[in-house]
Amino acid sequence: MKLSGNTILITGGTSGIGFEMAKQFLKLGNKVIITGRNEQKLQSAKAQLSGLIALQCDAGNYDDVAKLQPKIQNDYPDLNILINNAGIMRKVNLQKHNHSAAELTCELDINVKGPIWMVDTFLPLLTKNTKLKKNIDVAIVNVSSGLAFVPLPISPVYCATKAALHFYTLALREQLRNTDIKVFELAPPATKTELLGTFSNEDMKGTSMMSVEDLVGAFLNGLANNKYEMAPGQASQLKFMSRFFPNFILKQLSKNIDAMHAS
Numbered sequence: 001m002k003l004s005g006n007t008i009l010i011t012g013g014t015s016g017i018g019f020e021m022a023k024q025f026l027k028l029g030n031k032v033i034i035t036g037r038n039e040q041k042l043q044s045a046k047a048q049l050s051g052l053i054a055l056q057c058d059a060g061n062y063d064d065v066a067k068l069q070p071k072i073q074n075d076y077p078d079l080n081i082l083i084n085n086a087g088i089m090r091k092v093n094l095q096k097h098n099h100s101a102a103e104l105t106c107e108l109d110i111n112v113k114g115p116i117w118m119v120d121t122f123l124p125l126l127t128k129n130t131k132l133k134k135n136i137d138v139a140i141v142n143v144s145s146g147l148a149f150v151p152l153p154i155s156p157v158y159c160a161t162k163a164a165l166h167f168y169t170l171a172l173r174e175q176l177r178n179t180d181i182k183v184f185e186l187a188p189p190a191t192k193t194e195l196l197g198t199f200s201n202e203d204m205k206g207t208s209m210m211s212v213e214d215l216v217g218a219f220l221n222g223l224a225n226n227k228y229e230m231a232p233g234q235a236s237q238l239k240f241m242s243r244f245f246p247n248f249i250l251k252q253l254s255k256n257i258d259a260m261h262a263s
């Protein structure tokens with residue numbers, strides 16, 4: 001993939017991985033549009049990154065996603081890369097019945113339904129744009145997680161969503177094989193962002209954290225080399241272990257369960 005001259009839409013670009021992607025893509029000479037729910041965070045991102053376009057859109061709300069499409073089609077008709085990055089992660093104690101039904105499954109709306117709706121909504125425009133310019137590739141990137149391969153049991157719903165997104169991405173890539181749309185998956189390892197803000201040192205014991213700059217650097221390198229599945233750092237170890245030593249790695253990731261029950 002060429003890393004300059006693209007028009008890129010990143011869901012959830014006001015902080016963490018999405019923000020760093022926006023920063024690095026802008027530096028490389030791309031048009032970058034980010035989305036997020038919080039208007040203040042969108043304004044702050046715009047103030048920090050010159051040229052950034054920031055639009056309010058909740059990826060977990062179908063009406064918002066549907067409204068975003070005509071706006072992008074009118075104002076940025078040459079969109080050629082969609083990055084489904086928006087996501088949330090929570091600790092959930094399944095033995096405590098202190099959550100509403102909607103609360104219990106909210107990660108499904110944002111982490112799974114969001115990307116599926118975004119792909120469905122933007123596929124016609126992306127397909128049209130495969131014929132736009134000869135040297136510009138069209139791509140969809142889904143941001144899953146190393147936890148798509150083996151669950152961290154204190155975040156059961158999150159891990160289920162990332163495994164679902166991983167399988168959806170594999171299927172999408174095969175379904176689009178007869179098109180000129182490339183389908184990438186970025187499965188990050190634990191990365192220093194706000195996502196893990198509510199997790200304690202005990203929760204993250206034994207996990208080495210990647211900096212967001214290194215993670216996005218590895219992502220851009222993978223994109224440039226058409227590496228369709230990217231699992232940087234510890235994420236590749238999780239994938240390997242889940243295949244060859246599944247019980248051992250699940251036990252390792254289950255060590256903080258007792259601390260959760262005690263809290």
Ligand SMILES: NC(=O)c1ccc[n+]([C@@H]2O[C@H](COP(=O)([O-])OP(=O)(O)OC[C@H]3O[C@@H](n4cnc5c(N)ncnc54)[C@H](OP(=O)(O)O)[C@@H]3O)[C@@H](O)[C@H]2O)c1
Nearest residue numbers: 012014015016017037038058059086087190191193194195
């Ligand atoms: N950090 C890690 O260790 C790690 C590891 C593996 C995978 N990931 C994945 O990487 C992606 C980015 O995470 P991050 O670590 O960068 O998290 P982050 O720093 O918390 O950033 C998440 C971004 O998504 C936005 N967002 C959340 N819900 C949204 C929604 N419904 N609609 C639109 N935007 C939404 C947030 O803005 P608003 O709140 O204003 O909407 C924010 O801009 C996620 O999919 C996450 O699962 C992260």
